Amino acid sequence: MRPGEIVVAVEQVRALIDEQFPEWSDLPIVPQPLNGTDNALFRLGDSLTARLPRAQWAVDQVGTDAAWLPRLAPHLPVPVPAPVAVGRPGADYPWPWTVVPWLDGRNPQAGQDLVDLAIDLAGFVRAMIAIDPMGGPVKEGIQRGVPLVQREELTRRSIVALGDRIDRRAVTAAWDEAMAADEWPGPPVWLHGDLLEGNLLVDRGRLTGVIDFGGLGRGDPAVEVRPGWSLFDVRARAAYREALGFDDATWVRAGVRRAARRILMLRVPARWAAP
CATH class of the missing domain: 3.90.1200.10 (Aminoglycoside phosphotransferase (APH), C-terminal lobe)
Incomplete structure (x- = not known):
């Protein structure tokens, strides 16, 4: 844990979804490995991801993604996680957050033919x-x-x-x-x-x-x-x-x-x- 970082629990995400996006309440929520530095990710059903900042320094990206990725995505050759919904604070979670498409694939690794x-x-x-x-x-x-x-x-x-x-x-x-x-x-x-x-x-x-x-x-x-x-x-x-x-x-x-x-x-x- 770094100063200012919080832990996001599945129970919080379930409460946020139930309160703010009840149309997705029946979908399973599966936490993803904390591979990144800024956000907690939870797979929501088969095709969505809840993306929640883990620290204040990552919060601005919520607004930037929501404002620009939907406008950039049509011009790009591969999919990007343009938000389909923006959530608000709740369930003891303090910041805005997003729901984005789940994108299939694996990360490349050095040593492969790239x-x-x-x-x-x-x-x-x-x-x-x-x-x-x-x-x-x-x-x-x-x-x-x-x-x-x-x-x-x-x-x-x-x-x-x-x-x-x-x-x-x-x-x-x-x-x-x-x-x-x-x-x-x-x-x-x-x-x-x-x-x-x-x-x-x-x-x-x-x-x-x-x-x-x-x-x-x-x-x-x-x-x-x-x-x-x-x-x-x-x-x-x-x-x-x-x-x-x-x-x-x-x-x-x-x-x-x-x-x-x-x-x-x-x-x-x-x-x-x-x-």
């Missing part, structure tokens, strides 16, 4: 980028997708603060290289922002769904390069890079964003240390 997945995922990213902005939220502050210049001061202070825990000369050189690279030349584009293997669903090597849009917003698409290092091997990474069609500067920014995130987490793992 070339087809890489091509499919690149298609998903390209589809996101092509969607009309629709006035969607733009990334602000120290978050994924913001221009690197917004991370300049904090990153350099963090490099100094970490001292001998990192190779400061090499890290500083990499950061300087990224700052010299061209920034994203166009307007902010739609981003998933967290394309980890746990947020991808596959069947027989093909992408069947993308979940957990907690990083949703608009910004620099370099952040979507992340699976090239976190998931794909050399062959799949090459296929991903070719299918994405991003220029070299975008890959440079992506690599340094990844390093900067690790630096900041080493220095102050804020989410884990404070509510």
Whole structure:
């Protein structure tokens, strides 16, 4: 348990469903493993999932998902968990919550042949980028997708603060290289922002769904390069890079964003240390 995190019980979910969505009262409720960091998931019958934030920091996603995923979903090549209902606090549960479709599939694993997945995922990213902005939220502050210049001061202070825990000369050189690279030349584009293997669903090597849009917003698409290092091997990474069609500067920014995130987490793992 982290500070500010709560436990959500099946009995609470049953009470919430009975009170707010009685049309689903007869459906069985099955808790799912706590694989993610923000939400408790409960399968509701065969085709639905109740999704309840476990901490205050995850509550904003309820509104973001409800506002934007139904509008983005028709333009995407695979299903996403667009909410079909939004619940309110009750049964000693303090926050809004959602009911979303249950999406079948398994998470991919490093070591498998993921070339087809890489091509499919690149298609998903390209589809996101092509969607009309629709006035969607733009990334602000120290978050994924913001221009690197917004991370300049904090990153350099963090490099100094970490001292001998990192190779400061090499890290500083990499950061300087990224700052010299061209920034994203166009307007902010739609981003998933967290394309980890746990947020991808596959069947027989093909992408069947993308979940957990907690990083949703608009910004620099370099952040979507992340699976090239976190998931794909050399062959799949090459296929991903070719299918994405991003220029070299975008890959440079992506690599340094990844390093900067690790630096900041080493220095102050804020989410884990404070509510």
